[in-house]
Amino acid sequence: MIKWPEQLVEDVARRRAIAFLGAGVSKNSTGKGLRRPPNWSEFLETALKKCPGPTAHIKKLIKDQDYLTACEIIKQRLDEDFNSIISQEFVDPHYTHAQIHRDIFKLDLRLVATQNFDRIYDNFAQSESKGTTHVKSYSDEDISIIARGKTHHIIKVHGSVEQPAKMIFTRKEYTEARYKHGPFYALMDALALTQTFLFLGCSISDPDIRLMLERHTHMHPYARPHYIVMPRNALHEDVRESTRKNLNLKILTYDPKLHHQELADSIAALTSLVETERDAIAAERRW
Structure with missing residues (x-):
C-alpha cells in the first residue's frame, strides 16, 4: 500500500x-467483452494495423516511445478514418x-x-x-x-x-x-x-x-x-x-x-x- x-x-x-x-x-x-481502454502505445499499435504503405519506421517510433511523431504520421496516413478508430477504441466499448x-x-x-x-x-x-x-x-x-x-x-x-x-x-x-x-x-x-x-x-x-x-x-x-x-x-x-x-x-x-x-x-x-x-x-x- x-x-x-x-x-x-x-x-x-x-x-x-x-x-x-x-x-x-x-x-x-x-467495456463490452471486458475490453479495457487503450493506453497511448496500445492505441497506436491498433491504428498502425490499418495504415497503408510501409510501417517499419513507425513501429520503431512506437518502440522508442516517440508517440507524438508516430501518431502524427499515422493520423496523416489514415486521414478521415483516424476519427473512426478513436471512436472504436474510446467510445464504442461503452466503458463503465x-x-x-x-x-x-x-x-x-x-x-x-x-x-x-x-x-x-x-x-x-x-x-x-x-x-x-x-x-x-x-x-x-x-x-x-x-x-x-x-x-x-x-x-x-x-x-x-x-x-x-x-x-x-x-x-x-x-x-x-x-x-x-x-x-x-x-x-x-x-x-x-x-x-x-x-x-x-x-x-x-x-x-x-x-x-x-x-x-x-x-x-x-x-x-x-x-x-x-x-x-x-x-x-x-x-x-x-x-x-x-x-x-x-x-x-x-x-x-x-x-x-x-x-x-x-x-x-x-x-x-x-x-x-x-x-x-x-x-x-x-x-x-
Whole structure:
C-alpha cells in the first residue's frame, strides 16, 4: 500500500490539491467483452494495423516511445478514418466507471484534471453530482473561471473524444496548442504554484506537463513538491532522483500486479485519511 505523506493528506483535505488522471486510471474500467481502454502505445499499435504503405519506421517510433511523431504520421496516413478508430477504441466499448473513479470522486477535490480523451470519469462525476460538476477543455475561451469559486470542474488537458478536431494527440497539435492557447498554460502555471498536484496513472513523458513542472521547479526552487504515483521499479533510482531535482515531483510507488489493484486500494485508503483530517480540521477550527 502507498504511504501517503501527511502534507499531501492535509492539502487534499483542505481542497488545495488537484488530481491529474492518466491512462492508468482508465485502465481500471471495462467495456463490452471486458475490453479495457487503450493506453497511448496500445492505441497506436491498433491504428498502425490499418495504415497503408510501409510501417517499419513507425513501429520503431512506437518502440522508442516517440508517440507524438508516430501518431502524427499515422493520423496523416489514415486521414478521415483516424476519427473512426478513436471512436472504436474510446467510445464504442461503452466503458463503465470502476471503484477507483468513485474513490477519486469521494476525495471531493474542486478541480480534477485529466489527460484522458475518454469520458469515463467525466460521466461518472457528472452523474454522481447530479450535473453540478462542470467539464472544461484547454481550448475553452472562459477556462479561467475554474481558478476561483466553489464549483467543481474537470479539466480536459488534451481535449475529449467529443471533439476529435480539438484533441491534442500529435507533435504538431502539442506545439500549436502551446501557442494558440497561452492563457490555459498560464493558468496551469498559476495552479502549480498555489495547489498541490497529485498525478495518478500518469507517466512523466507528457511534454506539456514536463515543461510546466520544469519551469515551476526552476522559477520556484523552494516550493513544496508535487506528487506522482507510479508502479514500483518503473524508474531507476537515478531517474527518480533526476525527476525530483528537475520536476520537483515526489514519487510514491505501488505494486502494479492484478491490474494495479494496489493503486485502487491505496486511493480508497486515502479517502479515509482525508475524511478523518477534514473532521479534525472542523473540530479544531483550523480553517
